[in-house]
Amino acid sequence: xxxxxxxxxxxxxxxxxxxxxxxxxxxxxxxxxxxxxxxxxxxxxxxxxxxxxxxxxxxxxxxxxxxxxxxxxxxxxxxxxxxxxxxxxxxxxxxxxxxxxxxxxxxxxxxxxxxxxxxxxxxxxxxxxxxxxxxxxxxxxxxxxxxxxxxxxxxxxxxxxxxxxxxxxxxxxxxxxxxxxxxxxxxxxxxxxxxxxxxxxxxxxxxxxxxxxxxxxxxxxxxxxxxxxxxxxxxxxxxxxxxxxxxxxxxxxxxxxx
Numbered sequence: 260x261x262x263x264x265x266x267x268x269x270x271x272x273x274x275x276x277x278x279x280x281x282x283x284x285x286x287x288x289x290x291x292x293x294x295x296x297x298x299x300x301x302x303x304x305x306x307x308x309x310x311x312x313x314x315x316x317x318x319x320x321x322x323x324x325x326x327x328x329x330x331x332x333x334x335x336x337x338x339x340x341x342x343x344x345x346x347x348x349x350x351x352x353x354x355x356x357x358x359x360x361x362x363x364x365x366x367x368x369x370x371x372x373x374x375x376x377x378x379x380x381x382x383x384x385x386x387x388x389x390x391x392x393x394x395x396x397x398x399x400x401x402x403x404x405x406x407x408x409x410x411x412x413x414x415x416x417x418x419x420x421x422x423x424x425x426x427x428x429x430x431x432x433x434x435x436x437x438x439x440x441x442x443x444x445x446x447x448x449x450x451x452x453x454x455x456x457x458x459x460x461x462x463x464x465x466x467x468x469x470x471x472x473x474x475x476x477x478x479x480x481x482x483x484x485x486x487x488x489x490x491x492x493x494x495x496x497x498x499x500x501x502x503x504x505x506x507x508x509x510x511x512x513x514x515x516x517x
Contacts, residue, residue, distance in 0.1 A: 261346050261397045263296045263324040267468050277494040290321025300328045302351050315344045334365040344380030347399025354408045356415035363421035366400045399423045405431035417465040424468030444474035
């Protein structure tokens with residue numbers, strides 16, 4: 260069962276974080292960290308399909324669902340990503356209803372889509388026979404809204420059947436609005452925040468779950484407070500960095516107190 264999708268359908272917010280380290284112990288720690296889902300990002304990394312396959316295999320040993328941001332809205336790549344075992348895909352740079360419909364079509368078995376059979380890890384959904392019966396309904400398809408063009412076409416995008424929500428890409432949206440990408444993660448930049456809030460309102464009006472990448476944890480708290488249903492925050496490396504810094508500060512403060 261795709262627990263993340265069940266929560267989204269029930270209107271319960273879901274929280275995910277990104278996994279970037281190709282290390283068995285690190286991956287197993289993240290697999291059991293308690294997030295609703297773990298994100299693997301092929302778009303903004305050097306992650307190959309072989310590395311993706313290896314990490315997905317480890318993460319599926321835990322309780323979190325696994326979502327992959329694919330490199331592009333590409334049928335064979337989306338097909339391969341689901342076959343490897345992903346519970347959902349995020350499609351970057353979706354700017355039209357046609358592109359959103361393509362994402363759905365690439366993700367579904369016929370007659371709803373053009374996805375080709377055979378899954379490599381169907382066990383989570385009860386084996387091959389069961390997987391075929393439930394995949395179209397269980398697996399997540401999440402396009403990203405990242406440009407002013409996409410916002411202009413938003414109502415048409417939201418009307419596409421088969422989408423499980425939309426996610427904002429704040430960095431690229433900021434660029435599209437004439438700002439530097441880091442401004443997309445600054446909640447004090449009115450133009451970017453107003454554009455994202457506009458998307459959220461229109462999603463809520465259409466009954467489509469709204470979500471966003473947030474960067475720092477405080478931004479995640481901000482968007483959860485605003486009612487976002489899908490939130491992606493931080494990465495495994497940031498947890499390693501902050502944990503090391505916390506331990507360092509604690510021990511050195513003890514030494515300084517002597």
